[in-house]
């Protein structure tokens with residue numbers, strides 16, 4: 142079956158095509174049924190023609206599916222499409238974004254190894270390192286994202302991985318990925334980039350020199366808030382390790398979710414352009430309003446790393462954060478006065494969301510930790526969606542009026 146399934150490969154026809162074409166076409170292999178949509182394979186296991194065929198497939202001597210914890214054609218189509226979009230040799234799908242991060246660390250780190258993590262990463266990423274990996278003897282230190290000399294100084298002989306999110310959430314800080322990759326490689330460490338906020342439509346870290354990319358596909362890759370999933374992408378020899386861990390430990394992706402993500406990817410380029418255009422317009426407008434003290438968005442000339450963002454990204458993303466007058470009370474009044482925008486900490490959805498980081502996503506940090514991370518009580522984060530920008534601006538104007 143798998144030989145038939147692989148028979149009409151489209152890969153060769155996709156040499157040299159543009160990103161948006163890959164996003165629609167890559168990973169879809171024509172089957173004898175010649176269906177045009179990506180087929181959804183809802184099966185836990187696969188049948189073999191003969192005992193010898195089963196033995197050969199189990200031994201990996203012939204390609205083909207054995208069990209859906211190992212491989213599933215729909216999941217594979219998603220993996221191939223992501224690999225094409227990230228410019229990776231291979232991609233491996235996971236049950237969630239957190240499972241992707243876990244799989245990378247479990248695949249490459251042992252007790253006694255050291256990992257460097259940028260200070261501003263996703264909250265659950267910090268918990269995973271602090272509560273779990275440390276228990277198994279992995280040393281973890283945190284470095285300010287943008288400070289290249291701090292990264293260089295923090296690398297030790299046992300440093301295996303540098304893990305960063307760029308741009309950061311919610312303050313849109315960046316690190317020069319190409320420069321950081323050089324620093325890592327000079328000392329024998331690997332650079333892993335969580336590319337959730339940009340997606341490959343806006344940033345391709347592997348092309349800048351990073352070793353691996355992880356994603357929460359739950360966010361912009363789905364793009365419509367429907368499914369959980371994740372993915373790791375990188376070189377074949379590394380992905381072999383990640384595949385080995387996932388097959389054994391089991392946090393693999395459901396074929397249904399993979400199918401939803403395939404549909405999401407078909408509009409990724411269009412959606413990211415629209416997210417960026419809406420976010421840019423709102424950021425520029427917010428910057429001129431009286432009640433706003435500061436806007437954090439890399440698309441603004443006032444952003445200290447605007448030049449780096451222009452060089453490293455093809456767009457500035459959907460997340461705009463800003464500080465309002467009146468501290469926490471002001472921020473809460475602003476948020477509560479909006480009517481259209483959803484009050485939720487989620488992002489990467491066609492629906493615009495608004496959140497107060499210091500009492501939600503960053504609420505567990507101590508006041509000093511929040512202060513050093515730049516998460517003020519007056520800070521509001523908006524993950525800009527795909528509604529009409531005039532309606533979004535009108536809703537934010539309700540917030541401003543309530544300050």
Ligand SMILES: *Cc1c(COP(=O)(O)O)cnc(C)c1O
Nearest residue numbers: 237238239263335337357359370
């Ligand atoms: C959401 C998120 C994750 C975790 O992904 P899940 O799919 O929720 O497990 C990891 N990194 C970043 C940057 C995220 O926004």
